[in-house]
Amino acid sequence: MNADVLIIGGGIQGCATAYHLARAGASVILLEKDYIARHASGVNAGGVRLLGRDMAEVPLSRAAIQMWQELDDTLQGDTGFRPTGLINIAVDQADLDKLHARQNLMQAAGYTHEHIIDRDELLARLPHVNPACVGGVRSDLDGHAIPYKATNAFRLAAERHGARVLDSCELHALRRVGTRWLADSTAGRIEAATMVNCAGAWADRIALMIGDNVPLSHAAPMLMITARMPQFAGPVVGAVSRQFSFKQFENGTVLIGGGAKGFADRANNATRLDYAKLAEAARTTVEFFPIMARAAINRMWAGLEAYMPDNLPVIGPAVNAERAFHAFGFSAHGFQMGPVVGQVMADLVLTGRTDFDLTPFRIDRYDRKVL
Amino acid sequence: MAHDCVIVGAGPAGMAAALTLADHGVRPLVLDRAARPGGQIYRAASASPLPDRSVLGADYAAGAELITAYTASGADHRAEADVWHVGADGKILFSTDGGTCQAEAREILLCPGALERPMPIPGWTLPGVMTAGAAQVMLKSDAVVAEGAVFAGSGPLLYLIVAQYLRLGVKVAALVDTTPRDNYLRAAPLLAGALRVPSMLTKGLSLLHEIRQAGIPVFRWASDLQVLGQDRARGLRFVTPKGAQEIAADTVFLHHGVTPNPNMTRALGVQHDWNPDQLCWHVRRDPFGQSTLAHVSVAGDGGAIVGAEGAQCEGRLAALNMLCRLGRIDRATRDHLARADLTRLKRLAGVRRFIDRLYRPQAALRVPQCPDTLVCRCEERSLGDLRAGFDAGARDPNALKSLTRCGMGPCQGRQCGPIVSQLLADWRDEPVSEVGYYRLRSPQRLLSLQELSRFNRVHPAPEEAQ
Amino acid sequence: MFRSLRTDAPARVRVLVNGHPVEVPAGQSVWSALALSGQITTRKAALSAQDRSAYCAMGVCFECLVDIDGLPNQQACLRRVTEGMQITMQTITEDTKAEL
Numbered sequence: 039m040n041a042d043v044l045i046i047g048g049g050i051q052g053c054a055t056a057y058h059l060a061r062a063g064a065s066v067i068l069l070e071k072d073y074i075a076r077h078a079s080g081v082n083a084g085g086v087r088l089l090g091r092d093m094a095e096v097p098l099s100r101a102a103i104q105m106w107q108e109l110d111d112t113l114q115g116d117t118g119f120r121p122t123g124l125i126n127i128a129v130d131q132a133d134l135d136k137l138h139a140r141q142n143l144m145q146a147a148g149y150t151h152e153h154i155i156d157r158d159e160l161l162a163r164l165p166h167v168n169p170a171c172v173g174g175v176r177s178d179l180d181g182h183a184i185p186y187k188a189t190n191a192f193r194l195a196a197e198r199h200g201a202r203v204l205d206s207c208e209l210h211a212l213r214r215v216g217t218r219w220l221a222d223s224t225a226g227r228i229e230a231a232t233m234v235n236c237a238g239a240w241a242d243r244i245a246l247m248i249g250d251n252v253p254l255s256h257a258a259p260m261l262m263i264t265a266r267m268p269q270f271a272g273p274v275v276g277a278v279s280r281q282f283s284f285k286q287f288e289n290g291t292v293l294i295g296g297g298a299k300g301f302a303d304r305a306n307n308a309t310r311l312d313y314a315k316l317a318e319a320a321r322t323t324v325e326f327f328p329i330m331a332r333a334a335i336n337r338m339w340a341g342l343e344a345y346m347p348d349n350l351p352v353i354g355p356a357v358n359a360e361r362a363f364h365a366f367g368f369s370a371h372g373f374q375m376g377p378v379v380g381q382v383m384a385d386l387v388l389t390g391r392t393d394f395d396l397t398p399f400r401i402d403r404y405d406r407k408v409l
Numbered sequence: 410m411a412h413d414c415v416i417v418g419a420g421p422a423g424m425a426a427a428l429t430l431a432d433h434g435v436r437p438l439v440l441d442r443a444a445r446p447g448g449q450i451y452r453a454a455s456a457s458p459l460p461d462r463s464v465l466g467a468d469y470a471a472g473a474e475l476i477t478a479y480t481a482s483g484a485d486h487r488a489e490a491d492v493w494h495v496g497a498d499g500k501i502l503f504s505t506d507g508g509t510c511q512a513e514a515r516e517i518l519l520c521p522g523a524l525e526r527p528m529p530i531p532g533w534t535l536p537g538v539m540t541a542g543a544a545q546v547m548l549k550s551d552a553v554v555a556e557g558a559v560f561a562g563s564g565p566l567l568y569l570i571v572a573q574y575l576r577l578g579v580k581v582a583a584l585v586d587t588t589p590r591d592n593y594l595r596a597a598p599l600l601a602g603a604l605r606v607p608s609m610l611t612k613g614l615s616l617l618h619e620i621r622q623a624g625i626p627v628f629r630w631a632s633d634l635q636v637l638g639q640d641r642a643r644g645l646r647f648v649t650p651k652g653a654q655e656i657a658a659d660t661v662f663l664h665h666g667v668t669p670n671p672n673m674t675r676a677l678g679v680q681h682d683w684n685p686d687q688l689c690w691h692v693r694r695d696p697f698g699q700s701t702l703a704h705v706s707v708a709g710d711g712g713a714i715v716g717a718e719g720a721q722c723e724g725r726l727a728a729l730n731m732l733c734r735l736g737r738i739d740r741a742t743r744d745h746l747a748r749a750d751l752t753r754l755k756r757l758a759g760v761r762r763f764i765d766r767l768y769r770p771q772a773a774l775r776v777p778q779c780p781d782t783l784v785c786r787c788e789e790r791s792l793g794d795l796r797a798g799f800d801a802g803a804r805d806p807n808a809l810k811s812l813t814r815c816g817m818g819p820c821q822g823r824q825c826g827p828i829v830s831q832l833l834a835d836w837r838d839e840p841v842s843e844v845g846y847y848r849l850r851s852p853q854r855l856l857s858l859q860e861l862s863r864f865n866r867v868h869p870a871p872e873e874a875q
Numbered sequence: 876m877f878r879s880l881r882t883d884a885p886a887r888v889r890v891l892v893n894g895h896p897v898e899v900p901a902g903q904s905v906w907s908a909l910a911l912s913g914q915i916t917t918r919k920a921a922l923s924a925q926d927r928s929a930y931c932a933m934g935v936c937f938e939c940l941v942d943i944d945g946l947p948n949q950q951a952c953l954r955r956v957t958e959g960m961q962i963t964m965q966t967i968t969e970d971t972k973a974e975l
């Protein structure tokens with residue numbers, strides 16, 4: 039098989055990259071070892087969050103949030119995106135001080151999408167919150183989507199533009215011969231001029247195949263979803279300084295996240311939960327929202343996520359190979375940026391440049407310069 | 410502090426295992442969801458509310474003896490302890506008394522039992538439609554019966570409950586037998602094997618004879634079943650070689666066989682194999698019930714359908730193996746003590762193969778035939794919805810679940826799972842073994858946030874801890 | 876129509892089924908209490924709001940979810956009646972709003 043571009047990994051980054059490339063007329067083959075959105079892109083909490091982003095990510099994240107608003111139309115699909123807004127709750131003055139410090143930083147950079155709210159506004163927007171909370175910060179363009187649906191929508195749109203998506207197809211070996219990439223895979227030999235590494239938790243292995251070494255680590259953030267509850271919370275909810283986050287979907291189910299970690303076992307494609315930590319998350323949730331004491335947990339799980347030491351992704355060209363690019367290491371907050379990352383990767387592949395400053399995301403930012 | 414052995418489920422397999430362990434000085438922690446030991450088959454056998462429990466049969470009375478022996482065995486039995494997670498790391502989480510407990514075990518024996526094969530016919534979600542097993546449970550636990558019900562389907566458990574109802578003087582509107590005519594021909598070559606345990610065959614035949622003698626309407630070779638009614642069941646429509654029939658009834662009991670309850674073993678991640686004779690997934694095990702995780706064994710119908718007697722054999726075998734692994738007996742002793750049960754299981758397997766062939770359910774009753782018939786009862790997803798999901802690219806049970814929400818409701822796929830795997834196999838034109846099953850998650854029951862937040866650990870009594 | 880075959884005189888408890896007082900033998904399942912009271916609808920289906928009722932009676936189908944003493948999602952077939960228990964049909968559909 040031959041293509042202009044070979045993409046490794048069928049998560050949202052890979053599928054979005056395939057979509058943007060195929061739409062621009064490139065021939066694309068995407069390899070996925072399991073099935074689309076099997077790992078982080080399918081089992082994440084579905085948060086579409088601009089609020090509270092690292093300053094380095096804000097430009098990409100802002101562009102992405104604009105794309106999300108029209109993504110269903112763009113892709114002629116169903117991503118499940120709902121712009122419900124997002125509120126991070128402040129429990130005390132220290133939290134509020136933190137919010138004001140950040141706001142100064144944001145204003146200096148010219149960003150105005152985060153709004154600090156007082157206790158009255160918090161109670162008006164979240165009537166079921168514990169009234170001891172003192173305020174918070176909101177962002178109105180944020181919301182949530184259905185991870186599998188959103189990823190699959192990119193995949194289907196990419197396929198409509200001619201991209202070939204190969205499920206259950208593992209990459210065994212990859213090498214550069216002359217001006218071509220030669221890949222050995224479950225589906226046989228694939229040749230391409232350019233390769234893009236979107237392999238998520240396995241991306242460091244792919245990077246190694248082409249000579250790039252990167253300090254990726256793994257963790258398994260745990261999630262719980264409840265049976266349907268009466269509607270009580272519109273916006274996505276988080277906390278300024280506590281491990282706490284949830285969202286209630288239109289169907290009434292409530293997804294509780296917050297960042298408590300289970301055990302990541304990448305070698306076995308598996309994760310394990312820490313129930314004592316989940317019990318703690320349950321206590322925190324009930325403390326913030328007493329109505330949640332009546333919630334019934336239906337499923338608990340953890341996704342395998344890849345982290346960089348600075349919690350920032352790797353986005354950009356390979357340093358030890360030609361015509362190779364990386365987009366991975368999103369450190370459990372890459373879902374929202376998927377749409378724009380796909381655009382950036384397509385731009386890099388097709389034109390060699392992008393409108394965004396990718397300096398903070400260089401793959402060699404942890405390379406040892408001295409012994 | 411870890412327990413030497415934790416047994417999940419106090420049915421025939423779990424109780425028999427506990428007795429063998431006790432014989433060798435190991436006191437297991439036994440976690441059972443029910444108020445009293447017995448499992449489904451011996452439910453309330455020691456404390457029946459019925460005026461005369463002998464109508465339930467001699468097997469049920471034998472269950473009472475097992476329960477008595479088990480109760481005296483000294484096992485640390487916890488009633489109404491509902492296990493919702495068993496981990497590969499040996500941790501077991503269960504709900505009890507409004508809180509959550511975590512226990513840890515060197516050896517784990519899972520006896521999750523069976524559940525009834527779904528029969529997704531039009532109207533199967535209407536109030537008044539229940540399973541034959543439900544009729545059994547209500548009768549045994551609470552002496553509650555449904556007057557004038559229709560019983561439809563196939564298999565020994567269906568005939569047993571009908572006979573029990575008739576003995577109790579409860580009116581039965583009809584028995585609608587869906588056993589395909591061809592099954593008799595196909596099962597005939599297996600009859601010799603079944604005759605090695607003649608008592609089992611005699612029991613079955615006498616049940617059918619008893620039902621015919623009672624004079625209730627019995628319809629054979631029935632197909633195309635449909636529950637009548639808009640807001641609740643009003644009757645059953647079906648087709649026999651003599652034409653379409655309708656029976657009025659406000660309760661319809663369905664049954665066409667049982668399958669292992671897969672959720673606990675699936676969520677744990679042990680290997681399963683598709684069994685084309687029983688049309689269900691079996692837990693992959695060695696002759697002692699040891700799963701692909703060495704410290705986890707599975708016994709009874711939760712591993713593969715073996716019936717109550719076979720479950721006791723398997724429970725004892727698993728216990729012997731665990732005793733060996735715990736260093737209480739050596740291998741030679743284990744193998745010596747295992748002989749009788751291994752032989753008995755072989756004989757019982759001959760009967761089982763015959764029953765499986767004879768009562769192999771109709772393919773047309775295992776998957777819906779009408780696009781608007783629900784597959785997923787919890788999330789209300791129909792055959793048509795699933796087909797649309799398949800056409801949108803979801804070819805794997807988990808992808809289909811993510812796309813359509815089929816299997817995401819509180820029952821965790823217990824009803825729709827077998828249907829979805831079979832549908833995908835049909836659509837992909839591949840065997841079910843290639844299609845696979847849902848990836849399942851804990852908890853295996855709905856768990857209130859309040860219960861989870863009240864988190865405790867349970868430890869063995871100090872003298873037992875090593 | 877469900878009925879009880881009991882001929883002994885067990886201790887009885889009084890429960891409220893959808894607000895109506897019902898007397899049932901102590902220790903029996905909540906589902907049996909509903910069956911004997913004739914109020915067999917346990918819950919409304921989440922999307923269509925159609926009536927649903929117990930199907931398996933052994934804890935695996937989750938059709939018999941009811942509200943017991945203000946706590947929703949209780950399996951009627953697994954819970955047992957106690958004196959004064961308030962059992963209510965569960966009606967959480969996608970449009971249900973939480974009261975403050």
